[in-house]
Amino acid sequence: xxxxxxxxxxxxxxxxxxxxxxxxxxxxxxxxxxxxxxxxxxxxxxxxxxxxxxxxxxxxxxxxxxxxxxxxxxxxxxxxxxxxxxxxxxxxxxxxxxxxxxxxxxxxxxxxxxxxxxxxxxxxxxxxxxxxxxxxxxxxxxxxxxxxxxxxxxxxxxxxxxxxxxxxxxxxxxxxxxxxxxxxxxxxxxxxxxxxxxxxxxxxxxxxxxxxxxxxxxxxxxxxxxxxxxxxxxxxxxxxxxxxxxxxxxxxxxxxxxxxxxxxxxxxxxxxxxxxxxxxxxxxxxxxxxxxxxxxxxxxxxxxxxxxxxxxxxxxxxxxxxxxxxxxxxxxxxxxxxxxxxxxxxxxxxxxxxxxxxxxxxxxxxxxxxxxxx
Amino acid sequence: xxxxxxxxxxxxxxxxxxxxxxxxxxxxxxxxxxxxxxxxxxxxxxxxxxxxxxxxxxxxxxxxxxxxxxxxxxxxxxxxxxxxxxxxxxxxxxxxxxxxxxxxxxxxxxxxxxxxxxxxxxxxxxxxxxxxxxxxxxxxxxxxxxxxxxxxxxxxxxxxxxxxxxxxxxxxxxxxxxxxxxxxxxxxxxxxxxxxxxxxxxxxxxxxxxxxxxxxxxxxxxxxxxxxxxxxxxxxxxxxxxxxxxxxxxxxxxxxxxxxxxxxxxxxxxxxxxxxxxxxxxxxxxxxx
Numbered sequence: 275x276x277x278x279x280x281x282x283x284x285x286x287x288x289x290x291x292x293x294x295x296x297x298x299x300x301x302x303x304x305x306x307x308x309x310x311x312x313x314x315x316x317x318x319x320x321x322x323x324x325x326x327x328x329x330x331x332x333x334x335x336x337x338x339x340x341x342x343x344x345x346x347x348x349x350x351x352x353x354x355x356x357x358x359x360x361x362x363x364x365x366x367x368x369x370x371x372x373x374x375x376x377x378x379x380x381x382x383x384x385x386x387x388x389x390x391x392x393x394x395x396x397x398x399x400x401x402x403x404x405x406x407x408x409x410x411x412x413x414x415x416x417x418x419x420x421x422x423x424x425x426x427x428x429x430x431x432x433x434x435x436x437x438x439x440x441x442x443x444x445x446x447x448x449x450x451x452x453x454x455x456x457x458x459x460x461x462x463x464x465x466x467x468x469x470x471x472x473x474x475x476x477x478x479x480x481x482x483x484x485x486x487x488x489x490x491x492x493x494x495x496x497x498x499x500x501x502x503x504x505x506x507x508x509x510x511x512x513x514x515x516x517x518x519x520x521x522x523x524x525x526x527x528x529x530x531x532x533x534x535x536x537x538x539x540x541x542x543x544x545x546x547x548x549x550x551x552x553x554x555x556x557x558x559x560x561x562x563x564x565x566x567x568x569x570x571x572x573x574x575x576x577x578x579x580x581x582x583x584x585x586x587x588x589x590x591x592x593x594x595x596x597x598x599x600x601x602x603x604x605x606x607x608x609x610x611x612x613x614x615x616x617x618x619x620x621x622x623x624x625x626x627x628x629x630x631x632x633x634x635x636x637x638x639x640x641x642x643x644x645x646x647x648x
Numbered sequence: 649x650x651x652x653x654x655x656x657x658x659x660x661x662x663x664x665x666x667x668x669x670x671x672x673x674x675x676x677x678x679x680x681x682x683x684x685x686x687x688x689x690x691x692x693x694x695x696x697x698x699x700x701x702x703x704x705x706x707x708x709x710x711x712x713x714x715x716x717x718x719x720x721x722x723x724x725x726x727x728x729x730x731x732x733x734x735x736x737x738x739x740x741x742x743x744x745x746x747x748x749x750x751x752x753x754x755x756x757x758x759x760x761x762x763x764x765x766x767x768x769x770x771x772x773x774x775x776x777x778x779x780x781x782x783x784x785x786x787x788x789x790x791x792x793x794x795x796x797x798x799x800x801x802x803x804x805x806x807x808x809x810x811x812x813x814x815x816x817x818x819x820x821x822x823x824x825x826x827x828x829x830x831x832x833x834x835x836x837x838x839x840x841x842x843x844x845x846x847x848x849x850x851x852x853x854x855x856x857x858x859x860x861x862x863x864x865x866x867x868x869x870x871x872x873x874x875x876x877x878x879x880x881x882x883x884x885x886x887x888x889x890x891x892x893x894x895x896x897x898x899x900x901x902x903x904x905x906x907x908x909x910x911x912x913x914x915x916x917x918x919x920x921x922x923x924x925x926x927x928x929x930x931x932x933x934x935x936x937x
Contacts, residue, residue, distance in 0.1 A: 327834050348840030360831040364853035373849075374839035421839075431838075 276338035276428040277303045278324065278461060283333035285319050285485075293319045295485045297333070301429075301463065306455050308464045310472040311482035311508070317465045318433055320482075324463065325354050325431050337428055353422040354431040357438065359414045361406035361421075367393075368402040371421045378425075392420045395457075412443045423454070429461040436471060448474055469509055473497070481505050503637040506560050506630060512594055512605040515566070517559045518634060519601075521548045530559050530577070530631075534600030538577025541627050547641065548631060556634030563594065565628040566606035568614075577624035579604070583614045597622065687910035695906040705911035715912070717887050718895045719919075722871065725806050725891055729870040732810030734862060737817025742851065744818075745825045755822070762815030766875035773808050774880055798888040801881050805889050808880070809873050817862055824858035825851070860931050864924060871920055892916050 278301040285294040294316040301307050309317035322328040324335060326347035335342045342350050353374065361370050368389055369376075375385045393399040396416045406414060415435065422430055435451075436444045452475055455462055466472055472479050473493045481488040481496065481504075489501040500506035506514045519532035521540070528549035530538045538559070540548060548557075570576040581597035581604065588610055595614050597604045606622055614620045631640045687705055689697035709715045740758035744751060761769070776783045777794040785791060794800045828851065836846050852859075874893045877883060883890035883898060890898075892912060900909035 325834075325838050327837065347834075347837040348842075350838075352838060354835060354838045356831050356835060358829070358831055360829065360835040362832055362836075362850060363829075364856070365849075373836070373841070377836075377839060377841040377845050377849075425839075 276461060277301065277336075278429060278463070279334075279336040280320075280324070281334040281336070283320070283323060283335060284331045285316065285323060285328060286331040292485050294323070297487060299480060299487070299490065301461060304459045304461055306462045306464065306475055306477045307480060308466060308472040308476035308478075309480045309482060310466055310469060311488075313467060314484075315482040316485040317467075317480075317482050321431050321433055321463060321465045325352055326350055351425075351428045352431055353425055353427040354433065355418045355422050355435045357434040359406075359418040359438075361414060361417060363406055365405075366402065367398065367404050367406070367409070367417050370406065370417055371402075371424055374421065374425050388424055392424050396420045411439050412447065415439060415447060419451075419454070423458060423460075426458075427460070429463060432462065432464045434466055435464075437466070437468070444471075451475060469511065473509070479509075481508060483508075499639070499642055500560075500630065501639055501642045503558060503560065503632045503639075506632070506639070510562055512563050512607070514560045514562050514630070515604040516632075517561075517601045518556065519559060520554060520557060521552050523549065523553075530557070530629075532559070532601045534602075536577070536579060536599075536601065538579075538624060538626060538629075539575055541575045544626070544629070544631070544641075552631075552640065557640070558632040558634050558637070560630035560632060561624050562628065563605045563607040565625040566604070566608075566622050567625065568608050568612045568622060570623040575626040577626050577629075578621060579624055580619065580621050583616050583618050583620050585616055586614060595620070595622075683910045683913050685910075686906055687914050689907050691904070691906040693904045695900070695904075697907075701907070705907045706915075709908065709911055709915065714887060714890070715895070718890050718892050718912075721802060721887070721889065722891045725802060725809075725873070725889075726867060726870040728803065728806035729809045729813060729873070730863065730866045732807060733813035733817055733866055733870075734859075736810060736814035737819075737862075738821050738855075740814065740818045741821035741825055742847070744822060755818075758818045759815045761812045762819070764812065764815075766809075766812055766873070767879045769808060769812055770876040770879035773804070773876075777804060795881055796885050798885045801885055801889050805873075805876055805880055808876050809870065812876070813866060813869055817866065820858055820862045821855060824855045827858075828854040860927070864927055867923060867927075868920055871916065 280297050280299045280301075283294060283297040284292060286292055297316075297320055299307075309320060311317050319328060323330050324337075326342070326345060326349075330343050337345075337350055337352070362373065365373065371389045371392060372385045375388065389402070390399065393402055396419065398413065398416050398420060401409065401413060401417070406417070409417065415438075418435070422432075436447050439447060448471055455475075464471075464475060476493055478490060478492055479496050480490050483504050489496060489505045491499070496505065496509050500509065500514075503516065507516070517530075517532045517534075517536075519530055521528050522531045522537075523529075524537070524539065527542065528540045528545040530540060532538070566579070579597075579599070581599035583595060584598050584603070585596040587594040587596075590610065593608050593610045593612055595606045595608050595612065597606065597620065608614070608622075632638060633640060686695070686697055688700060688702055690699040690701055692698050737758075744755045744758060774795065775781075777785075779785060779791070779793040779796075782794075784794070792800060794804050832850055833846060836850060841849070872893055873891060874897065877889055877891055877894045878897070881889040883894045893916070896909045896912045896916070899905045899912065
C-alpha cells in the first residue's frame with residue numbers, strides 16, 4: 275500500500291499532440307480514486323502511464339517514496355484489471371491467478387494457500403480448474419479481480435473493468451468492488467466513462483476532458499459544486515439543463531433574463547454576487563432536472579418556465595419529462611403522477627436556490643470562484 | 649411421384665461438385681490407383697505393366713538394405729528439416745512481431761525463401777559450398793568438402809531445405825502471433841513477468857494451435873523434398889542423401905524399375921499417413937486453445 279503522486283505529468287504523442295497535460299494529483303494511501311471523462315480524454319493513458327505501459331513524456335510519478343518514471347511495470351508492484359479481462363487463455367483459472375506469484379518464484383505451497391483464500395473470498399473456488407473460455411463474463415471479471423488482488427500490491431489499477439458486463443451484473447459487481455476495497459483498503463485507481471460507477475465507488479473523482487483535469491472532488495462536492503459547465507453537464511443523469519441569458523435589475527433584486535425572453539427571479543445571495551458585476555455579460559444558468567418541479571413550495575424563490583412537453587419517460591418511482599421552448603430543450607424529474615402529456619403545454623418551476631451560474635465565455639462556475647474566495 | 653424436374657433439382661448440389669471432382673480424379677485418384685496397380689507388376693522401359701508379381705516388389709524392398717538406408721536417411725533429414733525450419737520461422741516471426749523502422753524489409757526477406765525454387769536455391773548453395781571457391785569455406789576458414797563428404801552432405805541438404813521451408817513457417821507464425829491478444833502481454837508486464845517468461849508461458853502456448861498445423865505440413869513437405877537433392881548431391885555421396893523420393897525417381901527414371909518405384913511410393917504414402925494420423929490423435933490432448 276502506498277501513496278501515489280503525479281506531478282505535472284504529460285503524455286505527448288508525435289508532433290506535440292498532448293494526450294495528457296499537466297496532470298497533478300496526490301492519491302492518498304488507501305484512497306479510491308476514479309478517473310472519469312468522455313472517451314479520448316486521456317484517462318486511460320494516465321492509468322497506463324502509472325502502470326508503466328506507456329512512457330511518461332514529462333513530469334514525475336512517485337509511488338510510495340520512489341520516483342517510478344523509469345521503473346519497469348513489474349517493478350512498480352501494482353496490479354491491473356483490464357477492460358477485456360486479459361486472462362491468459364491457455365491457463366486454468368488457478369494458473370491465471372497464480373501467475374503473478376509464480377513468476378516471482380513464490381513457493382508453491384504459499385501460492386496455493388493464497389489462491390484458495392482469494393477464490394474463497396470471491397466465490398470462485400469451484401472454477402479453479404476451468405479455462406477462461408469456459409467462463410461467463412461475470413466469472414471472468416471475478417477471476418481478473420482475483421488475479422489482481424492475489425499479490426497484495428501497492429495499488430490496484432482498473433481500466434473500465436465493468437464495461438463488458440450487462441447492466442444488472444455491473445450493478446452487482448460495483449457493490450462487490452466497493453466491499454472489496456473496504457475489506458482490503460488498498461489504494462485503487464479506477465478508470466470509467468460511467469458516471470454512476472464514479473459516483474458510487476469513488477472517495478474522490480477526477481473529471482478529465484481533452485487531456486486536462488477539470489475538477490478533483492468528492493462525488494457530492496462534484497455534484498453540488500461543479501467547477502465549470504463541462505463537469506456540471508457530465509455528472510448527473512439526465513444532464514443539467516442550461517439556459518443562456520443575462521442578469522438584469524428587477525425591483526430591489528435582480529433577475530435572470532433568458533434569450534428566449536423568460537425571466538427568473540434570483541435569490542438574495544445570487545443577486546448580491548451577480549449584480550452588478552455581471553451586468554450585460556453573457557451567462558448560463560444551469561439547473562438540474564430534480565430542481566425543476568410541477569408545483570412551487572412556499573418560502574422559496576421559483577422561476578416559472580413554460581414549454582411544450584415532447585416526451586414523458588415514466589420510470590415507476592419518477593418520471594423524466596422533456597420540454598421544449600425558445601430557450602431549447604429541458605428535462606425535469608417529476609413525480610410519476612405529474613399529469614403532463616406529450617404535445618401539451620406545461621408550466622414548471624425552477625428552484626432558483628439550487629441554480630448554478632456559469633460565465634458564457636469561459637464556462638466557469640461563477641459561484642465556484644466565489645465559494646473558494648469566501 | 650416426384651416429377652423429373654424435381655429429381656433433377658435434387659441432383660443439382662452434386663452437379664456443382666463435378667468440376668472439382670473431375671480435377672481430383674484426373675490428377676489425384678487416377679495416379680493414386682495406378683501407382684498401387686503398378687506396384688504389383690514388373691514393367692517395361694515405358695512403364696507399362698507387363699508381368700504380375702503380386703507382393704514381390706514389396707518383399708524385395710523390405711529385404712533390401714538400400715531401402716532401409718533410404719528410410720533412415722529420410723527420417724534424419726525430416727527431423728533436421730522440421731526442427732530447423734520451424735525454429736527459423738518462429739525466431740523470425742517473433743523478431744518481426746515488434747514494430748520498428750524497416751520492419752517490412754525484414755518481414756519480406758524472412759518470407760522470401762518461400763518464393764525461391766528449391767533447385768535454384770540448391771544451385772546457389774552449390775556455389776557457396778564449393779570446397780575451393782565457395783564463400784562458406786572462405787569466410788569460415790574451414791577446408792571441408794561439404795557436398796562430397798558423406799558426413800556433411802545430408803546436413804547440407806537438410807539445412808538448405810530448412811531454410812527454404814522457413815519462409816512459409818514465418819508466415820504461419822506471424823499470423824499466429826497476430827492472433828494473440830496484446831493485452832495479456834500488458835497484464836504479464838504488470839504482473840512482473842520477464843521477456844523469457846512471457847515467451848514460454850504466453851507466446852508458445854498461444855501458438856500451439858498453429859504450431860500443430862505447421863508441424864504436420866512441415867513433416868509432409870520434408871518427406872517430399874526432391875529438387876535440392878537432385879541438384880546438390882544426386883543422392884550421394886554413396887547413398888548418404890538417397891531420400892525416399894529421390895530413390896523413387898532413380899528407380900523409375902534411371903533403372904526403369906517402375907514397379908519398385910511405385911511400391912516405394914505406396915510405402916512413403918503409408919508412412920506419411922500413419923504419422924499424420926498419430927499427430928491428429930496427439931493433437932486432441934496436446935493443443936491448448
